[in-house]
Amino acid sequence: MLIHIVRVSVLLGLVSCLPFIGSLRAEVLGAMDGALAEPVLLFGIGMHIEPLGRTAQGYFSGGGPDYRQGPLFERHVQDILAVARIVEAHGGRMTVQAQSPFTQVAIEKSNTILKDLESRGHEIALHFHEDAHLGRNSEGLGVQAWCTVMQEEISYIQRSGAQKKIRYWSGGNLYPGLLDAASCAGLDVMSDWKNPRTQSTDRSLLGVHPWRPAGGPSETDLSKFATHDPNGKIIFLPEGAYDPEKFARKREIIAQGGDQAWFEVLREALERSLASARADRVNVFHFTVHPGEFRGDFARPFGVIEDFLTNVVDPLVKAGKIHWATFSQMADEFIAWEKANPGVDPRSAQQPLRPTEPDVTYCVMNGVELKMDIYRPRGSAAPTPALLYVHGGGWTGGDKRSGAGSLDFAELLARGYLIAAVNYRLAPRYKFPAMIEDVKCAVRFLKANAERYNLNSNKIGAWGGSAGGHLVALLGTADETAGWDVGQYLEQSSRVQAVVDMFGPTDLTVLFEGANPRLMEQVFGTSDRNSEILKRASPVNWVSSDDSPFLILHGERDPLVPVSQSQIFYEKLQAAKVPATLVIVKNAGHGFVPMGGPISPTRQELTKMMGDFFDQYLK
Numbered sequence: 001m002l003i004h005i006v007r008v009s010v011l012l013g014l015v016s017c018l019p020f021i022g023s024l025r026a027e028v029l030g031a032m033d034g035a036l037a038e039p040v041l042l043f044g045i046g047m048h049i050e051p052l053g054r055t056a057q058g059y060f061s062g063g064g065p066d067y068r069q070g071p072l073f074e075r076h077v078q079d080i081l082a083v084a085r086i087v088e089a090h091g092g093r094m095t096v097q098a099q100s101p102f103t104q105v106a107i108e109k110s111n112t113i114l115k116d117l118e119s120r121g122h123e124i125a126l127h128f129h130e131d132a133h134l135g136r137n138s139e140g141l142g143v144q145a146w147c148t149v150m151q152e153e154i155s156y157i158q159r160s161g162a163q164k165k166i167r168y169w170s171g172g173n174l175y176p177g178l179l180d181a182a183s184c185a186g187l188d189v190m191s192d193w194k195n196p197r198t199q200s201t202d203r204s205l206l207g208v209h210p211w212r213p214a215g216g217p218s219e220t221d222l223s224k225f226a227t228h229d230p231n232g233k234i235i236f237l238p239e240g241a242y243d244p245e246k247f248a249r250k251r252e253i254i255a256q257g258g259d260q261a262w263f264e265v266l267r268e269a270l271e272r273s274l275a276s277a278r279a280d281r282v283n284v285f286h287f288t289v290h291p292g293e294f295r296g297d298f299a300r301p302f303g304v305i306e307d308f309l310t311n312v313v314d315p316l317v318k319a320g321k322i323h324w325a326t327f328s329q330m331a332d333e334f335i336a337w338e339k340a341n342p343g344v345d346p347r348s349a350q351q352p353l354r355p356t357e358p359d360v361t362y363c364v365m366n367g368v369e370l371k372m373d374i375y376r377p378r379g380s381a382a383p384t385p386a387l388l389y390v391h392g393g394g395w396t397g398g399d400k401r402s403g404a405g406s407l408d409f410a411e412l413l414a415r416g417y418l419i420a421a422v423n424y425r426l427a428p429r430y431k432f433p434a435m436i437e438d439v440k441c442a443v444r445f446l447k448a449n450a451e452r453y454n455l456n457s458n459k460i461g462a463w464g465g466s467a468g469g470h471l472v473a474l475l476g477t478a479d480e481t482a483g484w485d486v487g488q489y490l491e492q493s494s495r496v497q498a499v500v501d502m503f504g505p506t507d508l509t510v511l512f513e514g515a516n517p518r519l520m521e522q523v524f525g526t527s528d529r530n531s532e533i534l535k536r537a538s539p540v541n542w543v544s545s546d547d548s549p550f551l552i553l554h555g556e557r558d559p560l561v562p563v564s565q566s567q568i569f570y571e572k573l574q575a576a577k578v579p580a581t582l583v584i585v586k587n588a589g590h591g592f593v594p595m596g597g598p599i600s601p602t603r604q605e606l607t608k609m610m611g612d613f614f615d616q617y618l619k
Contacts, residue, residue, distance in 0.1 A: 038598045039277035041208065041270075042325040042333060043313065044286040045087060046095045046192065047080060048170065051132040053101035056156055057149060059132050067105045076102075076291035077113050083289060083302055084117060090309040091317065092324035093120070095286075097127035097170050103156040115161025123326035125168035126153055126187070130175065139175055146181035154185060168327045170288075178216040183233040189331040191237035192288060195219060201247055202226070203401070207238045208276045208283040209346045210334040228347050230338070235331045240285035241272035246397055259294045259304040267312050271591035274321060275407055275603055281346060282334045286327070319587075321594045353409050355421075363441035363488050368425060370438050372445075373400055374453065375409060375419040385459035385618040386446055387412055388475075388496070389421040390439055392466030394514070395523040396427045404465035404502060404591045411607045415615065418455050420446055424471075427523040432537055436484050439471050443496060444489035459618040461498035463610060465591065466514070466561065469504020473539035473569065476501075476548035482536070498617035500551045500610050503561050503590060506569035507541075508534040514560040514590075543572040549579035551613040553606055555588025557595045579617075583609065 053067045054060035067073040080096065087094050096117055106113060114124050130138040133149050154166045169182060170192035182190065194201040204226035212232030215224025225236075246253060246265045254262050266287055277283035295301050316322040325333070334346070355373035362372045377384055391403035400421040409419060424438035443460060450457040462472040476499035478484065485494055508515050509529045517527035524533050535541055550573055554566040563584060573580040585606070587597040592606065601609065 038320070038602075039274075039279045039281075039283055040320065041274055041277050041283045041285050041316075041322050042330045043092075043317075043322045044095060044284075044325050044327055044330065045083075045092065046097060046170065046286055046288040046327065047083065048127050048192075048288050048290050049076070049080075049096070049098045049102045050127070050290060051099050051101045051129055053105075055132050056100035056104060056152055057133050057135075059135060067101050073102070073105050073109070073111075077111060079291040079295065079301075080113065080117075083305060084120070084122060086302055086306050086309065088120065090314060090324075092309075093122045093326055095123040095125050095168060095327040097125045097168070098157055098160070099127045099129070099132070100153055100156045103153075103160040106160040107156070112161050114157065115163065118162055118164060121326075123168065123328055124157060124162040124164070124166065125170070125327065126150070126157060126166055128153065128169050128171040128173065130171070130173045138173075143177040143181045143184065146175065146177065147184035150181060150185035150187065154187075167331070174217060174219050176216040176218050179213060179232070179234045180216070188233065189235050189237065189328055191239060191286070191327065193217065193225075193236070201239075201242070201244055203244055205236075205238060206240070206242055206244060207347070208240055208273050208285060209278075209281045210235055210237050210284060210330065211346045212236070226347075228345050230343070235334055237284050237286065237327055237330055239287065240269050241276045241402070242269040243272075243393070243397060243399065243402055245399060259296055262294075263304055263308045266308065268591070270312065270316075271589070271593040272402070272404070274316070274593050275404060275591060280341075282330070282337045284325075284330045286330075315595055316593075319594055319597050321598075353413070362420075362422065362445040363438065365425060365434070365438060365441070365487055366430075368430075370423060370425070370441070371400070372420050372422040372442060375413055375421070376453070377413050377416045377418060383450065383454050383456040384416055384418050385461065385614070386418040386420060386453070386455040387614065388439070388442055388446070388460065388462040388472070389419055390424070390462065390464030390468035390471045390475075391421070392464065392468040393426075394519060395432070395435055395467045395470075396519075398426075398467070399423065403468060405463055405468065407603065408463070408607045408610055411611055412614070415611050417461075417614065417618075418453055432524045432533070433484050435467075436471055436474050436478070437486050439475055440485055440494035441487045441489065443475065443494040444485070444492040447492040448489040457492075458497070460496050461500070461614050461618050462496045463500035463502065464504065465502035466504060469501040470506065470539065471504075472496075472499050473501045473504050473506055473550075474537075474542065475499065476550060477539050477542035477544070479542075479544075479546075482542070496548050498551075498614055499548045500553065500613060501566070501569070502553045503555060503558055503566065503592075504539075505561050506539045506565045508538045510565075512560075512562050512565070540569055540572050543569075543576050543578065545576045545578065547573065547576065547578045549613075549617050550581070551610065552580065552582045553585060553592075553609070554582070555585045555590060555592055555595075555599070557588060558590045560590040581613070 052065045118124050168189040202222050211228040213225045214227040214229035217225040273285040294304050296303050356376040357374040359371045361369045363370045391398040400423045422442045425434040447457040464472040520527040552566045554563045570582040586600040588599040589595040
């Protein structure tokens, strides 16, 4: 069978009018001349200046760093300026968020850093900690009290040199009256919300499309905050399509893998955000740094930020997939979109599908309850075919409701498939073959519960990306002789009838970035490329003529899992006369992130290919 390389020529266009991009907007729109627009992601970096020392309201935790003590203030000023210069060199501007321990000292020292940054195009904004500015019982105060203190903080920012209106604030404030208080203080844009007690962000607040929250947040109820109200006074900018588990483990990730490990998380989140972007919506992604954070090597301070912008962001800017924007510029773009799309819910494009049955325990392995989400199609009387979704994440992270394949849920449900999205045991706590044992048990669970879920146990497919692609490739090739059918429902077979492998590793005996020695040690317990475990874990070594039909999708510019991994696997399947199709996606990196131009086929076209493939073999 031929390798299919689909090449579609699409001119880049902007989401809608981008007033802050100016002449570039007119140039691109003129060049389009009626061509289909591709989505654009508005990208920004926030600088959080924390309350180090006593605030203007008299609160001070004590015992910690203090801008009034020693050289800390001057050192952080230099750090902020250094990061600003790096961002400027890459064509961007930051949103710098300050509060009174910093601004008071700036006033006393006649330091003009905020005025200077503003004159260079950076946005100056407010960073607001309720305990630091309102004390420990801030939830019991009235809206006017919050408003007054916010105004006081803004006044210090202005007295320290900021000339323009302060519109944006950040802070994970647990206060139902927050939006009214902020509006009273003259603010109209916010983001970076996380629970200050757990340092976690709820899934409902993740995504790439801004909205106007219908109500303020509390620790127990974010439903109004996550719901769009077209008459809302505040615009919320989500941070992007982050993995919430990794987001909550930032300190741990940095402690274990250094600054570079966190920027790998950011790269993955940026890839997912690009994949989630839509041409008919405003799309945003941003991350935050602090003065002194990610400083790294003394000889090359903030080199990890420089490298991220050079290697990840710059190519996407050049390709027209990303445009730099401050946070207020993102909000202005959203306001323009609202005017052009009255009555449209901006979150309708990204609201996660709600599982029909969430967190079903499908198997118990070594005392671990393994969970899956069940999504049932509507209006089906006859038993339906089923699809197993296996997320990626380097075998060490990820979740059943995220990953590249989660973008395909809606289309596949609409085609009448029951979807079972699974979590599985992760390394380094659990070494391979725990992951494939779990995935095989999930297939057996579905077959054992075919009547309960009204599914056809002889029509089960599977798909996944990256590490998930690796696992579904094993699912379609490795039979019971592998010894990975352990646990429950052993009277059922773990055989599936069709597999879509998206950019999954297939030969782990080969050295490449996505199978680096450190990761191999974490997941498989060895980095020896000649080891039996890596040979057995490689799908290429399990290919036989009775394997499931395969659709293999891989980006031609994937730096993490090279396209040769899928080409080798495809050739093995072809030699064994297994029905297989390989689609090499032009201009696509890992996760189908665009690199050097728009991807071809588009992400929507890839989903359609998957649906057509499953229809062919499961209906």
